[in-house]
Amino acid sequence: MDLAMLLQLLDSSVRLATPLLLACLAGLFSERAGIFDIGLEGKILVSAFFSAAVAAFTGSVWIGLLAGIGSSIVFALLHGLASITFRGNQLISGVAINFLASGMTVVLGDSWFQIGGRTPQLEGHARFQNLTLPFAEQVRDVPVLGAIYHDLLSGHSILVYVGFLLVPLTWWVLFRTRFGLRLRAVGENPAAVDTAGISVVRMRYTAVIICGVLCGIAGAYLATGLSAGFVREMSAGRGFIALAALIFSKWRPWYALMACFLFGLLDATGSLFQNIHVAGISVPVQFMQALPYILTVVILAGFVGKAIPPRAGGEPYVKER
Amino acid sequence: MTETATDAAPFAIELKGISKAFGPVQANKDISLQVRKGTIHGIVGENGAGKSTLMSILYGFYKADAGEILINGTPTTIPDSQAAISAGIGMVHQHFKLVENFTVVENVILGAEDGAMLTPSVNKARKLLKQLAEEYQLHVDPDAVVEDLSVGHAQRVEILKQLYRQADVLILDEPTGVLTPSEADHLFRILNGLKDEGKTIILITHKLREIMEVTDTVSVMRRGEMTATVKTAETSPEQLAELMVGRKVLLRVDKQPARPGDVVLDVTDLKVIDEHKVEKLRGISLHIRAGEILGVAGVAGNGQSELLEVLGGMMTAQGGSISVNGQEIDLSGKHSDGQSRRARGIAHVPEDRQREGLIMPFMAWENIAFGYHHDPAYQKNRLFMDNAALKRITATEMESYDVRPPNPMLQAKNFSGGNQQKIVVAREIERNPDLLLVGQPTRGVDIGAIEFIHKQIIALRDQGKAILLVSVELDEIMSLSDRIAVMFDGRIMGERLPDETDEGELGLLMAGVTKGAA
Numbered sequence: 001m002d003l004a005m006l007l008q009l010l011d012s013s014v015r016l017a018t019p020l021l022l023a024c025l026a027g028l029f030s031e032r033a034g035i036f037d038i039g040l041e042g043k044i045l046v047s048a049f050f051s052a053a054v055a056a057f058t059g060s061v062w063i064g065l066l067a068g069i070g071s072s073i074v075f076a077l078l079h080g081l082a083s084i085t086f087r088g089n090q091l092i093s094g095v096a097i098n099f100l101a102s103g104m105t106v107v108l109g110d111s112w113f114q115i116g117g118r119t120p121q122l123e124g125h126a127r128f129q130n131l132t133l134p135f136a137e138q139v140r141d142v143p144v145l146g147a148i149y150h151d152l153l154s155g156h157s158i159l160v161y162v163g164f165l166l167v168p169l170t171w172w173v174l175f176r177t178r179f180g181l182r183l184r185a186v187g188e189n190p191a192a193v194d195t196a197g198i199s200v201v202r203m204r205y206t207a208v209i210i211c212g213v214l215c216g217i218a219g220a221y222l223a224t225g226l227s228a229g230f231v232r233e234m235s236a237g238r239g240f241i242a243l244a245a246l247i248f249s250k251w252r253p254w255y256a257l258m259a260c261f262l263f264g265l266l267d268a269t270g271s272l273f274q275n276i277h278v279a280g281i282s283v284p285v286q287f288m289q290a291l292p293y294i295l296t297v298v299i300l301a302g303f304v305g306k307a308i309p310p311r312a313g314g315e316p317y318v319k320e321r
Numbered sequence: 322m323t324e325t326a327t328d329a330a331p332f333a334i335e336l337k338g339i340s341k342a343f344g345p346v347q348a349n350k351d352i353s354l355q356v357r358k359g360t361i362h363g364i365v366g367e368n369g370a371g372k373s374t375l376m377s378i379l380y381g382f383y384k385a386d387a388g389e390i391l392i393n394g395t396p397t398t399i400p401d402s403q404a405a406i407s408a409g410i411g412m413v414h415q416h417f418k419l420v421e422n423f424t425v426v427e428n429v430i431l432g433a434e435d436g437a438m439l440t441p442s443v444n445k446a447r448k449l450l451k452q453l454a455e456e457y458q459l460h461v462d463p464d465a466v467v468e469d470l471s472v473g474h475a476q477r478v479e480i481l482k483q484l485y486r487q488a489d490v491l492i493l494d495e496p497t498g499v500l501t502p503s504e505a506d507h508l509f510r511i512l513n514g515l516k517d518e519g520k521t522i523i524l525i526t527h528k529l530r531e532i533m534e535v536t537d538t539v540s541v542m543r544r545g546e547m548t549a550t551v552k553t554a555e556t557s558p559e560q561l562a563e564l565m566v567g568r569k570v571l572l573r574v575d576k577q578p579a580r581p582g583d584v585v586l587d588v589t590d591l592k593v594i595d596e597h598k599v600e601k602l603r604g605i606s607l608h609i610r611a612g613e614i615l616g617v618a619g620v621a622g623n624g625q626s627e628l629l630e631v632l633g634g635m636m637t638a639q640g641g642s643i644s645v646n647g648q649e650i651d652l653s654g655k656h657s658d659g660q661s662r663r664a665r666g667i668a669h670v671p672e673d674r675q676r677e678g679l680i681m682p683f684m685a686w687e688n689i690a691f692g693y694h695h696d697p698a699y700q701k702n703r704l705f706m707d708n709a710a711l712k713r714i715t716a717t718e719m720e721s722y723d724v725r726p727p728n729p730m731l732q733a734k735n736f737s738g739g740n741q742q743k744i745v746v747a748r749e750i751e752r753n754p755d756l757l758l759v760g761q762p763t764r765g766v767d768i769g770a771i772e773f774i775h776k777q778i779i780a781l782r783d784q785g786k787a788i789l790l791v792s793v794e795l796d797e798i799m800s801l802s803d804r805i806a807v808m809f810d811g812r813i814m815g816e817r818l819p820d821e822t823d824e825g826e827l828g829l830l831m832a833g834v835t836k837g838a839a
Binding site for chain 1: 380382401402403405406412414418419420421422423427428430431432433434436437438439440442482
């Protein structure tokens with residue numbers, strides 16, 4: 001494998017890792033606050049649909065992004081309503097959200113555009129264009145470093161940069177601010193937060209809304225950055241992979257980056273190398289494409305060490321006597 | 322302490338006509354209370370008397386249906402905990418409200434941060450913690466993670482949290498329930514130090530000894546009502562107990578000398594090594610005769626639990642032997658379970674009734690069957706259990722063990738601690754065992770129930786049964802046992818007769834000090 005090919009692989013990994021990373025950080029905020037969210041998938045999907053649909057109507061990808069985020073927040077608030085206000089089961093609420101998103105996007109898409117649940121192909125300002133970083137053209141011929149800068153770092157959609165910058169930001173918010181301290185506390189022991197005179201409900205809703213925003217960006221990137229339009233079920237399990245990455249990373253932002261990049265790399269490998277020959281055996285392409293999902297199963301089955309989730313995760317908070 | 326100074330002090334807290342009902346249950350009925358500034362004011366009462374509800378109202382956890390709260394003479398409304406904190410009221414809950422995997426300093430600042438950034442708050446808190454540690458002997462490492470702290474230290478963090486919020490009035494809810502005797506003594510020194518600095522302390526407890534030891538004034542609650550407020554110096558434990566229960570209570574256990582018979586339990590060189598390769602029992606030998614109570618004293622965590630669990634079949638032993646009525650018990654693990662132990666006449670009232678003694682969401686009659694569900698009396702035929710008979714038996718047992726309410730259909734979690742314990746005791750004693758293992762029989766149990774459970778244990782002894790009593794309450798060990806064995810670090814440090822020893826000597830043995838070595 002030469003440098004150009006390696007850079008191509010890494011470049012592709014970055015693109016594929018971005019939606020996972022955004023969703024993973026979304027889940028991190030929610031679960032650190034004690035709200036388990038298996039509805040990441042549904043929120044990505046609903047945002048992908050609305051961002052693409054609104055971008056197609058208005059011709060502006062930015063309005064599309066806002067619509068995507070808005071729709072994802074609505075779904076996040078539904079989850080919040082069920083699990084915080086009504087103290088319902090968070091898993092069931094998440095499943096319901098996934099079903100709702102899956103059905104709603106197809107029905108609405110078919111009725112609005114009548115092309116089998118897809119949205120029209122997005123072009124021009126209706127799509128996120130790739131940014132060229134300053135001096136990328138000038139340095140592209142510098143050996144190795146120039147190539148890395150031009151081929152790998154430069155030339156992504158702005159949402160990719162947003163996603164990666166969110167990692168240090170999340171870390172900082174979580175571990176260096178008052179908000180982060182309270183957020184982590186509410187996921188570990190809400191009673192401690194309550195007796196300290198802080199509203200558990202408000203903290204948890206805030207977390208859920210942040211989760212909605214980040215899932216919204218993930219979905220919009222999927223439909224208007226990575227692809228040029230919405231197709232049915234285009235989230236393709238990314239919400240669940242992000243969940244696996246979240247567990248893999250033990251709910252920590254920097255580890256989340258690494259976990260998501262690993263999944264992105266596997267995904268990119270699968271699509272870049274159709275057939276791999278190892279020691280005279282040809283590995284079928286289907287196996288390569290299944291790799292991220294296989295890793296997800298392995299992680300969720302607990303083969304990679306014990307991950308301790310936030311202690312109050314999944315449990316509605318009820319004041320005790 | 323000078324009587325005149327505390328008598329003249331103004332009221333820090335004044336409650337007037339507080340009432341609170343939960344549905345049909347009147348938890349607080351027209352309660353008035355006056356707490357003078359700079360005093361330690363005790364509130365005693367049985368479980369369910371309404372002490373915690375009253376304090377929760379003062380701390381803004383509940384809203385009173387009626388009544389008025391005056392703080393330093395000013396009428397104040399306390400709609401939530403935030404309001405209580407700003408009124409200078411701090412509460413140390415019975416179950417700590419700490420974030421286990423946070424550091425001490427993070428727990429202290431939570432909710433009382435100075436700004437949006439953490440670093441300045443942390444630095445300030447660290448400095449203040451050092452100051453408070455000097456001032457009140459509240460030493461805790463600010464950077465220690467709370468889950469690594471001992472219970473006593475975790476409690477100090479709770480107190481520090483309140484002091485950091487500049488609380489003038491500290492409410493402590495059953496603070497010594499989880500502490501060892503020496504930790505409790507240290508707590509009382511801290512409380513006296515706080516009092517000397519002018520803080521007001523409200524101490525909720527059901528342990529009369531603590532009230533007598535540390536408080537200036539004491540209020541007694543019974544069934545949601547305030548029955549009396551007296552000066553501690555002018556009352557006695559007997560009088561307080563009577564006020565709490567509403568009738569005369571025997572604080573001293575009334576019992577005849579034991580008439581020991583044949584050896585029932587014989588334990589030789591018992592060894593237990595846990596999964597971390599730590600030796601929990603380092604060669605325990607003891608015996609108990611019929612009609613005799615052997616009390617095992619010791620600070621929690623010195624192997625008493627393991628001893629009970631091996632005898633009760635909940636844990637396997639790595640060495641030594643146990644025989645009951647002269648027949649050896651298989652310790653290999655194959656027949657080491659509660660079922661086979663019960664078949665050998667061993668009954669077990671486990672230490673943690675909520676985890677090991679009962680299944681909380683199950684009904685009383687179901688709980689009565691556990692461990693004895695193979696009893697022919699409970700079977701209708703080979704396939705079905707005779708639930709109707711079981712419910713009848715449960716109803717009778719509940720009646721004779723004074724379980725309130727005597728309703729077999731009520732879930733275990735809906736009984737008070739004392740009544741839960743009576744259900745377990747009823748189940749184990751009614752099966753007429755040769756040997757009864759009892760762990761912490763009165764932990765979290767109110768006075769009336771303690772008296773009852775103690776009577777049952779003595780009665781069983783007088784029927785000629787052998788009893789192994791494990792308790793961290795030295796009073797209980799002293800008053801019930803016919804012989805006392807003290808455990809320390811997996812060994813028996815010595816055996817004493819209750820008439821020939823005192824708390825001082827036992828306390829030294831509990832700390833691992835033998836007279837010869839001292």
